[in-house]
Amino acid sequence: MTATRTHEDMPWMRELAGQLRVDSIRCSTAAGSGHPTSSLSAADLMAVLLTRHLRYDWSQPEHPGNDHLIFSKGHASPLLYAMFKAAGVLSDHELVNGFRRFGSRLQGHPTPVLPWVDVATGSLGQGLPYGVGIALAGAKLDHLPYHVWVLCGDSEMAEGSIWEALDKAGFYGLGNLTAIVDVNRLGQRGPTEWEWQMEVYRRRVEAFGCRALVIDGHDLDQIDQAFVTARDADVPTVVLAHTVKGKGVPEIEDRNGWHGRPLPADLAERSVAALGGPRALRVTPPPVPAHPTAVQEATPISWPRYEQGSRVATRMAYGDALAALGARPEVVALDAEVSNSTGAARFAQAHPEKFFEMFIAEQQLIAAAVGLAARGYVAFASTFAAFLSRAYDFLRMAGISRANIKLCGSHAGAEIGPDGPSQMALEDLAALQAVHGSTVLYPADAVATTHLVAAMADSPGLCYLRTTRGAYPVLYNTDEPFPIGGSKTLRTSDADTVALLGAGVTVHECLAAAETLAADGITARVIDLYSVKPPDADTIGRAVRDTGGRLVVVEDHYPQGGLGAAVLASLADTGLPLHLAHLAVADLPGSGTPAELLDAAGISAPHIVTAARRLLTT
Numbered sequence: 119m120t121a122t123r124t125h126e127d128m129p130w131m132r133e134l135a136g137q138l139r140v141d142s143i144r145c146s147t148a149a150g151s152g153h154p155t156s157s158l159s160a161a162d163l164m165a166v167l168l169t170r171h172l173r174y175d176w177s178q179p180e181h182p183g184n185d186h187l188i189f190s191k192g193h194a195s196p197l198l199y200a201m202f203k204a205a206g207v208l209s210d211h212e213l214v215n216g217f218r219r220f221g222s223r224l225q226g227h228p229t230p231v232l233p234w235v236d237v238a239t240g241s242l243g244q245g246l247p248y249g250v251g252i253a254l255a256g257a258k259l260d261h262l263p264y265h266v267w268v269l270c271g272d273s274e275m276a277e278g279s280i281w282e283a284l285d286k287a288g289f290y291g292l293g294n295l296t297a298i299v300d301v302n303r304l305g306q307r308g309p310t311e312w313e314w315q316m317e318v319y320r321r322r323v324e325a326f327g328c329r330a331l332v333i334d335g336h337d338l339d340q341i342d343q344a345f346v347t348a349r350d351a352d353v354p355t356v357v358l359a360h361t362v363k364g365k366g367v368p369e370i371e372d373r374n375g376w377h378g379r380p381l382p383a384d385l386a387e388r389s390v391a392a393l394g395g396p397r398a399l400r401v402t403p404p405p406v407p408a409h410p411t412a413v414q415e416a417t418p419i420s421w422p423r424y425e426q427g428s429r430v431a432t433r434m435a436y437g438d439a440l441a442a443l444g445a446r447p448e449v450v451a452l453d454a455e456v457s458n459s460t461g462a463a464r465f466a467q468a469h470p471e472k473f474f475e476m477f478i479a480e481q482q483l484i485a486a487a488v489g490l491a492a493r494g495y496v497a498f499a500s501t502f503a504a505f506l507s508r509a510y511d512f513l514r515m516a517g518i519s520r521a522n523i524k525l526c527g528s529h530a531g532a533e534i535g536p537d538g539p540s541q542m543a544l545e546d547l548a549a550l551q552a553v554h555g556s557t558v559l560y561p562a563d564a565v566a567t568t569h570l571v572a573a574m575a576d577s578p579g580l581c582y583l584r585t586t587r588g589a590y591p592v593l594y595n596t597d598e599p600f601p602i603g604g605s606k607t608l609r610t611s612d613a614d615t616v617a618l619l620g621a622g623v624t625v626h627e628c629l630a631a632a633e634t635l636a637a638d639g640i641t642a643r644v645i646d647l648y649s650v651k652p653p654d655a656d657t658i659g660r661a662v663r664d665t666g667g668r669l670v671v672v673e674d675h676y677p678q679g680g681l682g683a684a685v686l687a688s689l690a691d692t693g694l695p696l697h698l699a700h701l702a703v704a705d706l707p708g709s710g711t712p713a714e715l716l717d718a719a720g721i722s723a724p725h726i727v728t729a730a731r732r733l734l735t736t
Contacts, residue, residue, distance in 0.1 A: 131165045135161045135165035136393045136397075137200070137397050139157075140393050141203060141210075142158060142196035142200050143381055145199065146381070147381050147382075147383060150380060152195070156193055156300075159300050161366070163341055163359055166342050168204060169401055171342075174403050179233040180233075182264075183263070185266070186236055186267065187268075188237065189239055189269050190244065191239075191245070191271035192240035192241075193227060195224070195226065196217065199213055200213065206400050241515050242271065242277055243278075244485060245269070246279075246280055247512075248485050248488055250290075251486035251491075252489040252490075253266045253287065253354075254290060255493035257291075257293075258290070265349055267296050268295070269298050270297050271299070272299060275299065275312075284326040286476060287326075288326050288327025292353075296356070297355070297357070298356075301319065301358055302362060302363035303362075304374055319358045329351055329353050331356070331357050332358045333359055341357075366389070367389045426591075426592050426593070426594070426595065429591055429592075430590070431587060435565075435585075436460070436500070438464060438568070439568040440465045441464040443498075449495070451474070451499070452483055452487055452497060452499040454480050454500075454501035455477045456502055460528045461526075461585075474486060476499075480509040481508065483499050484513060484525075485509075487524075488515075488516050491522045496575050498574075499524070499525055500525070500528065520555060524583070525581065526584075527583070529585075530674070531543065531586070531674030532719050533712045536709045538707075538708060538709045539707050545679075547673070548679025548680055548683070550582040551680075551684065552679070557581040558581075559582065559583045559602070560650055562593060562620075562626065562648060565596055566593075586622055590623065591626070602649055605645055605647050607645050609632050611641050614661075615668065616734060617645060617664075617669050617670070618645070618726060619685060620645075621681050628723075635727055640734065642730060645657060647684070650680075655688035658689060659694060668730075668734065671685050674721060699732065
């Protein structure tokens, strides 16, 4: 329970709310940009939270018992940074002179460059889904009494990801999660969808299995009681706070046209004076309760082993490797209701307590993984590669958060066969390579898959593994190493006149093409570029030098941004002469057998042979 309220708390919290408003105005006016009105509406809510309910040791941001605060409405960063000043971890000078300035850690929207920020926000609709992941960690894994508080804006309640989050929060009974919705009626260009129709919000929230509390967001008593109720709830709580945008500055209260605009200097000066002027109140937060965390011992990992020549789908090898990796206590897994196809069902069977089903909700799948990673878990999330595109903005933001998440996209490329183009990921290599700090891997066999799953677990940041639907021969000895950034040369000689470069399924097509060329007296080098990002630039460059620049790059992906782009980028600064044939899926595929579709796309062995011969005649 939260400590009993005393009568003396109310005037102090009112003063703190005034300070938060003053500082939100000061820093945004000094910067000449920002969102002060969105900060002013939520100042009373945050004053009460910071004073009485946010259990946080500000000197130890990594304390396992700390509550978590996420600003889903990340544009209200002036308010968040003003809270950090009130907590004593940010100076007034940094707040006023650093906000939105080049080189400052007080960026326009919060990022984890600040140790008190778990995840980057600013793309609306994402903070609450991240909160679900953190709350899952607390309730199901950490078994710690910390609470997750998420400040949302009413505009972002139109985002489907918010309702995915409430659905999964209700499904998992996350009583340790509270969303605080700042219903201030005005969005960027005018009124929000439901303005102040609080009953509409209430009915929607309750339909998703969560408790809704409708309050006056400027009444400190109501706010306090709502937070007490939320802390003690056994279901997720959504505090629907009726507020006024620009509250505290009568000249702009509830007036359209002020979103994302700092107050002009003269209005800022008058408003700051009317609010009582600058001050330096310092919050003494509620104590973080002592709660020892159990230390789990890792058990030895028994990795799967495969016989060379046996046929194994890499998606199934992913499941085998992930199940083995689950012996490490920090490894968890999530899936989007396709675990029987992605292979993740094998982890679910071996470690059910560490497996989280997100159903067909790919945005929440990625967000939950990011939230779990914020708590120190190594989260593997899997679905069909094509469906990761539904969550691309979450992947982009994960790069900004530098989140340590691991992704597996199965059923990639035209190779999947009769399901047709809606199920074929033909853009995923381009999309995932474009994410800041990402690693992109595409194994050709079960052995490579096993080693790369292990490497992903120990590699920081976002890692993506692309797997194949069909079963293909195991190419490598079980103990063959597969470092990230490496490649494998499967055929080579001093007489190589052309190099065939593939990844995943096209490695097998390159090997078949090399056999055909060899029968005609043409020696072809075959390189498995399993590490798409970062690529093995040394091996690629050596192949260019040894073959007179003749490369055939083959990929089961659209031509733009995939394996060919990675190869060309690795050679961009070398100045080496290059004669490149790039075979990719240039046209929209239909249904058919895998062999028919690879051939129709021009990426099968006969087409590789033709391309190699053409290079040798130029």
